[in-house]
Amino acid sequence: MRSAQIWRYSLPMEAGVVLRNQRLKSRDGMVVRLCEEGREGWGEVAPLPGFSLESLAEAERQTLDWVDDWLAENNPDWPSAPSVAFGLSCAQAELTGELPLAAEYRAAPLCTGDPDELFAMLQALPGDKIAKVKVGLYEAVRDGMVVNLLLEAIGDLRLRLDANRGWTPLKARQFAKYVNPEVRSRIAFIEEPCQTREQSREFARESGIAIAWDESLREADFTFEAEPHLVAVVIKPTLTGSLERVRQQVAQARAAGLEAVISSSIESSLGLTQMARIAAWLTPGTLPGLDTLSLMEAQLVRPWPGSSLPVIAHSALERVR
Numbered sequence: 486m487r488s489a490q491i492w493r494y495s496l497p498m499e500a501g502v503v504l505r506n507q508r509l510k511s512r513d514g515m516v517v518r519l520c521e522e523g524r525e526g527w528g529e530v531a532p533l534p535g536f537s538l539e540s541l542a543e544a545e546r547q548t549l550d551w552v553d554d555w556l557a558e559n560n561p562d563w564p565s566a567p568s569v570a571f572g573l574s575c576a577q578a579e580l581t582g583e584l585p586l587a588a589e590y591r592a593a594p595l596c597t598g599d600p601d602e603l604f605a606m607l608q609a610l611p612g613d614k615i616a617k618v619k620v621g622l623y624e625a626v627r628d629g630m631v632v633n634l635l636l637e638a639i640g641d642l643r644l645r646l647d648a649n650r651g652w653t654p655l656k657a658r659q660f661a662k663y664v665n666p667e668v669r670s671r672i673a674f675i676e677e678p679c680q681t682r683e684q685s686r687e688f689a690r691e692s693g694i695a696i697a698w699d700e701s702l703r704e705a706d707f708t709f710e711a712e713p714h715l716v717a718v719v720i721k722p723t724l725t726g727s728l729e730r731v732r733q734q735v736a737q738a739r740a741a742g743l744e745a746v747i748s749s750s751i752e753s754s755l756g757l758t759q760m761a762r763i764a765a766w767l768t769p770g771t772l773p774g775l776d777t778l779s780l781m782e783a784q785l786v787r788p789w790p791g792s793s794l795p796v797i798a799h800s801a802l803e804r805v806r
């Protein structure tokens with residue numbers, strides 16, 4: 486006998502979370518529970534506004550249809566919307582025991598705000614000191630100075646930078662100018678520095694700074710291929726699709742000699758803890774980019790170890806099915 490429940494959630498976000506010029510006041514999505522023969526599996530379906538092509542309403546329709554089909558003892562294909570395929574495939578992988586419990590909770594910390602406060606946090610990082618800094622939001626020169634300062638001050642720090650295609654070739658050059666050539670190799674990579682892939686490649690050639698693709702993975706002409714200066718790809722499961730598809734992309738990246746970094750699409754603690762498990766399973770040895778829980782004011786269903794945010798239980802959510 487199969488049974489299933491679906492709930493809607495809406496989690497308030499910290500003030501000032503801006504995604505692609507749009508303020509994100511709350512994170513909205515669904516929690517799904519699939520039950521069969523005394524076992525259960527949970528999943529989160531949460532299209533990210535400004536990134537996912539499907540709306541929450543469309544995701545809800547596809548989730549309900551798939552669950553109805555599954556309850557009728559069919560084994561339906563994954564729905565077309567990536568966020569739906571991901572959430573449902575996680576629920577099924579928990580149900581069948583395919584998704585291991587071991588998790589990588591040491592996500593690379595996102596550095597925001599005041600450089601002075603950052604120092605203390607970075608100095609205290611245990612093990613591999615690797616952190617992520619968003620660039621391209623302020624003056625390129627300021628970004629260059631901050632990155633240089635951090636790398637020069639903390640000798641064993643490595644940084645992942647993310648420009649979200651924010652720089653013109655000129656701005657990218659201005660950034661590089663302020664980063665001492667001796668510390669550039671400790672920039673693990675910069676995600677999508679420029680507006681086009683060609684400009685990003687040119688920047689990497691010129692500056693010697695390694696790059697990674699993120700937005701490019703969602704473009705129709707993208708293929709996983711080795712290129713000079715390209716070291717990694719960022720895989721955001723909610724924007725990718727089913728767990729099988731995520732596995733396939735990790736394998737394709739590996740085959741091309743690229744590091745695959747599992748990364749958040751600002752899911753709740755439920756989705757984030759599952760991605761910490763996916764990272765431990767599929768990309769052992771690589772710190773995932775999952776430090777987005779602190780953008781929220783509450784956790785959902787399952788807590789992230791060490792977080793002091795209150796946890797909202799499924800029983801407090803609005804039931805859809």
Ligand SMILES: O=C(O)CCC(=O)C1=CC=C[C@@H](O)[C@@H]1C(=O)O
Nearest residue numbers: 617649748749750751774775776
């Ligand atoms: O990759 C990480 O370390 C955290 C996730 C992250 O940076 C992002 C998640 C979702 C949307 C984006 O604003 C942003 C990114 O650009 O990668």
Ligand SMILES: [Mg+2]
Nearest residue numbers: 647649676699
């Ligand atoms: Mg990115």
